[in-house]
Amino acid sequence: IVQLTIDNKKVVVEKGTTILEAAKTIGVDVPTLCHMKLEDTNFENKPGGCRVCVVEVEGRRNLAPACKTECTEGMMVNTHSVRVVNARRTVMELILSDHPFDCLVCAKSGDCELQSLAQNLGIREIKYTGAKSTYKGDESPAIIRDMDKCIMCRRCETACNEVQTVGVLSAINRGFESVVAPAFEMDLDHSTCTFCGQCVAVCPTGALTERDSSSKVMDAIVNPKKKVIVQTAPAVRAALGEEFGMEAGTLVTGKMVSALRKLGFDYVFDTDFAADLTIMEEGTELLDRLSKHLAGDKEVKLPILTSCCPGWVNFFEHQFPEMIDIPSTAKSPQQMFGAIAKTYFADQLKEKREDVVVVSVMPCLAKKYECSRDEFAVDGDPDVNISISTRELAQMIRNANLNFEALEEDDFDNPLGESTGAAVIFGTTGGVIEAAVRTAYEVHTKKPLERLDFEELRGMEGIRSATIDFDGLPINIGIAHGLGNARKLLEDIKAGKSQFHAIEIMACPGGCIGGGGQPYHHGNMEILKKRQKAIYEEDKGKTLRKSHENPFIQKLYAEFLGEPCGHKSHELLHTHYYD
Ligand code: HC0
Numbered sequence: 001i002v003q004l005t006i007d008n009k010k011v012v013v014e015k016g017t018t019i020l021e022a023a024k025t026i027g028v029d030v031p032t033l034c035h036m037k038l039e040d041t042n043f044e045n046k047p048g049g050c051r052v053c054v055v056e057v058e059g060r061r062n063l064a065p066a067c068k069t070e071c072t073e074g075m076m077v078n079t080h081s082v083r084v085v086n087a088r089r090t091v092m093e094l095i096l097s098d099h100p101f102d103c104l105v106c107a108k109s110g111d112c113e114l115q116s117l118a119q120n121l122g123i124r125e126i127k128y129t130g131a132k133s134t135y136k137g138d139e140s141p142a143i144i145r146d147m148d149k150c151i152m153c154r155r156c157e158t159a160c161n162e163v164q165t166v167g168v169l170s171a172i173n174r175g176f177e178s179v180v181a182p183a184f185e186m187d188l189d190h191s192t193c194t195f196c197g198q199c200v201a202v203c204p205t206g207a208l209t210e211r212d213s214s215s216k217v218m219d220a221i222v223n224p225k226k227k228v229i230v231q232t233a234p235a236v237r238a239a240l241g242e243e244f245g246m247e248a249g250t251l252v253t254g255k256m257v258s259a260l261r262k263l264g265f266d267y268v269f270d271t272d273f274a275a276d277l278t279i280m281e282e283g284t285e286l287l288d289r290l291s292k293h294l295a296g297d298k299e300v301k302l303p304i305l306t307s308c309c310p311g312w313v314n315f316f317e318h319q320f321p322e323m324i325d326i327p328s329t330a331k332s333p334q335q336m337f338g339a340i341a342k343t344y345f346a347d348q349l350k351e352k353r354e355d356v357v358v359v360s361v362m363p364c365l366a367k368k369y370e371c372s373r374d375e376f377a378v379d380g381d382p383d384v385n386i387s388i389s390t391r392e393l394a395q396m397i398r399n400a401n402l403n404f405e406a407l408e409e410d411d412f413d414n415p416l417g418e419s420t421g422a423a424v425i426f427g428t429t430g431g432v433i434e435a436a437v438r439t440a441y442e443v444h445t446k447k448p449l450e451r452l453d454f455e456e457l458r459g460m461e462g463i464r465s466a467t468i469d470f471d472g473l474p475i476n477i478g479i480a481h482g483l484g485n486a487r488k489l490l491e492d493i494k495a496g497k498s499q500f501h502a503i504e505i506m507a508c509p510g511g512c513i514g515g516g517g518q519p520y521h522h523g524n525m526e527i528l529k530k531r532q533k534a535i536y537e538e539d540k541g542k543t544l545r546k547s548h549e550n551p552f553i554q555k556l557y558a559e560f561l562g563e564p565c566g567h568k569s570h571e572l573l574h575t576h577y578y579d
Pocket residue numbers: 232233234235236271272274275278308309310332333334335362363364367426427428432511512513515
């Protein structure tokens with residue numbers, strides 16, 4: 001225990017606590033650009049590089065970086081003396097001297113931590129001018145890197161290397177030439193990047209942003225030859241409101257539907273419908289593999305891994321190519337939706353598939369990449385034409401000057417707009433496997449489930465496990481979110497140590513609610529918990545909460561698909577992976 005004084009307030013903290021952390025416990029906010037701590041995880045980015053968090057410590061000649069300086073007994077700290085503020089201003093002026101001045105048209109404007117700090121410090125001119133460093137651009141299908149805007153905070157490196165263990169980004173070169181980039185400054189597209197977007201989620205400036213596809217969407221909407229269909233992912237409804245100043249965790253499903261209609265989409269559908277479909281396919285595959293395994297078939301591999309997260313698919317294709325036959329072959333709901341929209345629904349509309357444009361609104365940047373994969377197109381026409389993020393949708397709503405909060409609640413169109421509570425929980429870690437359990441249990445045991453809420457599968461711990469009793473048959477379930485956690489479960493499988501029958505993996509911390517395309521949470525995990533709560537609330541409020549009870553799914557099988565994992569399903573709803 002250490003006792004010290006910060007801004008004339010007594011503070012008692014554990015030994016080893018930094019001044020930054022100690023100040024936080026008494027509500028004193030010390031600004032920083034590089035520091036980032038992801039609560040509930042062990043991850044912290046504290047290179048001590050930006051020097052914005054300097055504070056004055058009595059008796060010391062130099063100002064001290066609060067993120068790197070440990071509290072000592074009797075320490076007297078001042079976080080906002082004139083000397084401190086002047087030093088911060090100088091630091092900011094130096095950072096800005098090597099930063100582009102296109103704030104007005106920057107994608108991050110309004111959400112940029114550098115911009116708001118410059119405002120808070122009242123910087124009105126850039127004193128130091130001269131040559132600026134410039135770097136090669138990189139425009140992958142999902143992420144744009146504009147390294148001229150990089151301030152070397154290294155948060156993206158922590159996200160990519162420590163949280164995700166992908167290891168694509170690192171600082172290269174020295175001095176003025178130094179930049180965070182993939183090896184040999186190759187484009188992300190040519191690296192082992194998974195497009196999870198977690199580097200984008202933590203970037204404080206406009207150095208890392210998504211590729212904006214909203215203008216392509218508007219072009220399709222104004223084209224009279226096209227029928228434009230939109231599908232919205234489960235996690236979008238739990239976060240979109242934040243872009244309009246609403247409290248995190250406010251469910252905006254009805255307002256979102258209303259906004260999409262006003263933007264001019266011909267049909268407003270729900271990815272949740274396809275999430276129910278995914279459960280029918282993936283659940284059947286699980287039960288099939290399980291029964292063969294129990295019958296002693298050594299060829300059948302367990303555990304089965306969920307396959308709906310494209311960041312995760314990229315990860316195992318790159319990093320565990322020897323295990324590509326373990327994940328389920330079911331396509332993701334985004335892609336199942338596209339495949340059904342361009343066959344079953346296009347037929348109902350009597351439209352040619354190329355005249356139907358499918359747009360997806362996703363919390364994710366890897367979804368942009370997923371819909372560009374060759375295997376998800378027919379004769380060059382993609383099943384999902386354009387994927388935009390939650391942030392891009394918010395921008396489109398702002399462009400149209402809609403008053404989002406005041407919009408009336410509206411309902412999705414049918415038939416691809418009806419869904420159950422099982423589908424909406426796909427948006428949070430643990431939700432896909434809980435949805436699968438609800439259906440697989442009833443199909444396997446032929447008995448109705450007595451309770452629908454599987455609390456043992458919920459939560460925010462990075463790796464979780466539970467055993468669910470399928471009427472005498474114990475099913476061991478594993479859950480991981482964040483690719484670093486996924487790696488641990490995969491290493492166990494590789495070493496023959498895994499006891500699981502089924503594992504759910506989501507690339508982003510929190511699952512899709514924490515996706516790289518969601519409103520920026522600036523490392524505040526409380527926001528993710530509120531979004532998670534909202535998702536479970538939506539599930540609770542649904543009349544139907546098991547995928548196999550969705551009447552439109554039942555109709556789809558009766559009229560078009562036949563049976564789950566049947567011939568037509570295999571053709572339209574399943575895929576394969578590449579090593
Ligand atoms: Fe997800 Fe999905 S749940 S990946 O997180 O499975 O992006 O929200 O749309 O496809 O449904 C994202 C969210 C989806 C898909 C669904 C799955």
